[in-house]
Amino acid sequence: MNQLGTIFKFELKGYMKNKVFVGVTIFLVALVAVVMFFPRVSGGFVGGEEESSEGAGMDEQGTGQAEDREGYPVMLVAASGEGTLSSDSMETLRQAFSQAFMDYDVRIAEKDAEDVKEEILSEDAECAFVFDSLTSYTYYVGNLSMNDQNSYRASEVLEGMFRMNAMVEKGVSPEEAQEILQTPITYETESLGKDQIQNFFYTYIMIFALYMVILLYGQMVATNVATEKSSRAMELLITSAKPASMMFGKVFASCFAGFIQLVAVFGSALLFYQINAPYWGGNEIISSIFAIPTELLIYMLVFFVLGFLIYAFLYGAVGSTASKLEDINTSVMPITLLFIVGFFVVIFSMTNGSVDNLLMKICSFVPFTSPMAMFTRIAMSTVPFYEIVISIVILIASVFGIGALSARIYRVGVLLYGKPPKIGAVLKSVWKA
Amino acid sequence: MRLEIRDVHKSFGEKKVLTGISFAADSGKAFGLLGRNGAGKTTTIRILMDVFPADTGEVALDGQAIDYHKTGIGYLPEERGLYPKKKIIDQLVYFAELKGMKYADAVKAIDYWLERLGMTEHRGKRLDTLSKGNQQKIQLVTALAHNPQIVILDEPFSGLDPVNAMLLKDVVREEIAKGKIVLFSSHQMNYIEEFCDSIAILNNGHVVLSGDLHDIKRNYTRDKLILRSENAGQIQAELGASCTRNGEDELLIRLASPADKKQTMQMLTQKYDIDEIRVFEPSLNDIFVEYAGDQE
Numbered sequence: 001m002n003q004l005g006t007i008f009k010f011e012l013k014g015y016m017k018n019k020v021f022v023g024v025t026i027f028l029v030a031l032v033a034v035v036m037f038f039p040r041v042s043g044g045f046v047g048g049e050e051e052s053s054e055g056a057g058m059d060e061q062g063t064g065q066a067e068d069r070e071g072y073p074v075m076l077v078a079a080s081g082e083g084t085l086s087s088d089s090m091e092t093l094r095q096a097f098s099q100a101f102m103d104y105d106v107r108i109a110e111k112d113a114e115d116v117k118e119e120i121l122s123e124d125a126e127c128a129f130v131f132d133s134l135t136s137y138t139y140y141v142g143n144l145s146m147n148d149q150n151s152y153r154a155s156e157v158l159e160g161m162f163r164m165n166a167m168v169e170k171g172v173s174p175e176e177a178q179e180i181l182q183t184p185i186t187y188e189t190e191s192l193g194k195d196q197i198q199n200f201f202y203t204y205i206m207i208f209a210l211y212m213v214i215l216l217y218g219q220m221v222a223t224n225v226a227t228e229k230s231s232r233a234m235e236l237l238i239t240s241a242k243p244a245s246m247m248f249g250k251v252f253a254s255c256f257a258g259f260i261q262l263v264a265v266f267g268s269a270l271l272f273y274q275i276n277a278p279y280w281g282g283n284e285i286i287s288s289i290f291a292i293p294t295e296l297l298i299y300m301l302v303f304f305v306l307g308f309l310i311y312a313f314l315y316g317a318v319g320s321t322a323s324k325l326e327d328i329n330t331s332v333m334p335i336t337l338l339f340i341v342g343f344f345v346v347i348f349s350m351t352n353g354s355v356d357n358l359l360m361k362i363c364s365f366v367p368f369t370s371p372m373a374m375f376t377r378i379a380m381s382t383v384p385f386y387e388i389v390i391s392i393v394i395l396i397a398s399v400f401g402i403g404a405l406s407a408r409i410y411r412v413g414v415l416l417y418g419k420p421p422k423i424g425a426v427l428k429s430v431w432k433a
Numbered sequence: 434m435r436l437e438i439r440d441v442h443k444s445f446g447e448k449k450v451l452t453g454i455s456f457a458a459d460s461g462k463a464f465g466l467l468g469r470n471g472a473g474k475t476t477t478i479r480i481l482m483d484v485f486p487a488d489t490g491e492v493a494l495d496g497q498a499i500d501y502h503k504t505g506i507g508y509l510p511e512e513r514g515l516y517p518k519k520k521i522i523d524q525l526v527y528f529a530e531l532k533g534m535k536y537a538d539a540v541k542a543i544d545y546w547l548e549r550l551g552m553t554e555h556r557g558k559r560l561d562t563l564s565k566g567n568q569q570k571i572q573l574v575t576a577l578a579h580n581p582q583i584v585i586l587d588e589p590f591s592g593l594d595p596v597n598a599m600l601l602k603d604v605v606r607e608e609i610a611k612g613k614i615v616l617f618s619s620h621q622m623n624y625i626e627e628f629c630d631s632i633a634i635l636n637n638g639h640v641v642l643s644g645d646l647h648d649i650k651r652n653y654t655r656d657k658l659i660l661r662s663e664n665a666g667q668i669q670a671e672l673g674a675s676c677t678r679n680g681e682d683e684l685l686i687r688l689a690s691p692a693d694k695k696q697t698m699q700m701l702t703q704k705y706d707i708d709e710i711r712v713f714e715p716s717l718n719d720i721f722v723e724y725a726g727d728q729e
Binding site for chain 1: 446479482484485506508510512513514515516517519523527528530531532533572575
């Protein structure tokens with residue numbers, strides 16, 4: 001125990017004096033400061049929402065009238081052939097589209113459908129609607145972007161126009177028809193479980209922080225062990241301290257250093273946010289990030305520490321089998337891959353909004369993925385308490401199991417020099433030792 | 434104190450590294466552990482230091498199984514190396530603390546040793562700013578600072594200049610005089626001969642020769658003579674095949690039996706003008722080559 005304390009102290013001091021560690025921490029804090037102070041310096045987001053939807057672009061172009069939207073991307077409306085639609089209908093369409101698409105300069109195409117394509121290809125226009133009738137059209141666009149909603153909106157406009165006309169023909173006055181069609185529906189949503197939209201951002205940040213910290217510190221632990229080995233300090237260390245003390249001391253120190261770094265970064269983020277809160281003007285994303293419930297913060301801490309430990313042990317064990325620093329990168333590859341696969345399962349499930357799918361359920365009990373998977377499920381869904389307990393118990397047991405195993409690998413590994421051994425060979429000699 | 438290694442066996446996988454090692458070292462004396470590369474010296478030392486356990490056999494101190502919590506062991510490994518990028522005082526304190534010393538005691542002891550080895554000026558420097566010999570002196574501090582009862586020095590003189598070698602010799606003599614068990618492992622036979630009272634020679638994982646160095650030399654069959662004379666050529670011609678040149682004017686004469694010694698010496702001194710004639714006593718080097726050489 002005494003040795004463990006000595007090693008912990010020495011290793012932690014090593015981190016605190018490490019220029020890279022200190023530099024990265026300061027850089028991250030500075031980055032957070034820049035982000036958090038940005039709205040104060042740039043004039044803030046207060047009231048910016050309305051301004052930006054109207055004002056962007058226009059101020060630069062100097063043309064502000066609603067009808068004359070020169071400088072906006074051009075949207076063409078055209079009839080598919082001569083006589084398909086009257087010029088009156090075309091003008092009605094143009095006006096309706098002009099209202100529906102505030103961010104386009106809607107014009108009636110002067111030529112026929114073929115020329116419309118030409119104009120889009122030559123980038124004179126961004127997109128075009130070519131009508132066969134008032135209820136049928138073809139949408140032309142240069143590059144169809146992922147979130148192009150134009151055809152959806154156009155259909156709505158046409159539907160509205162069609163219904164309006166139909167009702168007027170049936171003898172309803174245009175005003176009445178308007179009223180029927182535009183009856184406002186008021187509603188509120190109240191989530192009885194978790195609000196995925198609100199929780200998404202901090203869950204994402206936490207998962208990403210875990211990802212960064214584990215990869216970074218795992219690599220640092222592995223390098224640290226391999227450096228001791230290659231500088232032959234190991235020859236003396238191994239005769240001065242028990243391998244288990246060395247392994248646990250190192251890993252705990254790196255865990256603590258990582259924790260300090262995270263606290264520094266997130267703590268300063270919180271501090272800077274509080275200083276600048278008025279300038280953020282209740283930006284939903286930002287305020288949701290800083291509104292993590294305490295309960296979740298505790299879970300985050302638990303999963304962070306356990307997840308960190310389990311990977312740090314693995315990285316340390318692998319580091320002990322390499323005799324040169326150059327070998328580290330290839331040796332740690334399997335662990336890194338394991339971790340990245342877990343990361344992607346979680347991220348995909350998060351973005352799909354289906355955090356309770358079967359794969360996630362399995363992952364939330366497997367010790368190597370549960371820190372990310374279970375935390376995500378707790379944050380974004382409702383998980384029975386017993387499942388959380390089981391997951392944490394498995395994880396704690398695995399941390400001790402992996403810790404003991406890696407201490408044994410370490411004891412065998414540190415005395416091996418030369419070519420990095422195969423995993424099978426290492427496990428075999430660990431078994432026999 | 435008496436440190437005993439009793440019938441230690443050790444295999445790594447299929448490979449048998451030690452096949453029954455036994456020897457004993459006493460306090461107040463230096464013990465030489467000799468052997469060619471790969472003979473099993475380092476493995477023996479590691480078992481002695483409890484880095485890994487022996488398959489069978491034991492390490493005993495004064496007849497009892499050694500208690501590593503109570504017995505201090507200092508070790509200067511053959512493969513030298515500490516933390517190159519860390520401050521010397523920091524890492525020395527670290528190693529002393531790992532050996533169970535309190536911080537204040539560690540600093541005091543380390544300052545004493547830095548002073549003793551003339552390294553005080555380097556106290557606050559990074560290790561990699563020092564020359565190789567000085568780094569080695571720093572490493573020596575890690576072996577001695579915690580005042581261990583057993584000191585194991587693996588090739589302590591390699592890489593030291595004559596002045597530093599002299600300093601190290603003095604330090605080793607002091608340690609022996611303090612009543613410690615000093616275990617030497619070296620290929621430099623002259624140092625072993627100078628310090629060690631007892632030796633063990635390892636070959637292929639077992640002890641081929643061990644005991645008091647003086648006795649070993651005395652018991653060496655005394656059937657060779659060394660003769661120095663200006664008439665070496667004539668003598669060689671007379672004695673024929675039993676006589677070989679050992680250098681200019683020097684002959685090595687093999688006797689048929691040790692009993693012929695007196696008679697042969699008398700005969701030669703009467704007949705020729707002889708500068709020197711004596712019984713050949715093997716050097717440790719000769720003994721080593723004979724016992725540690727390939728023998729199947």
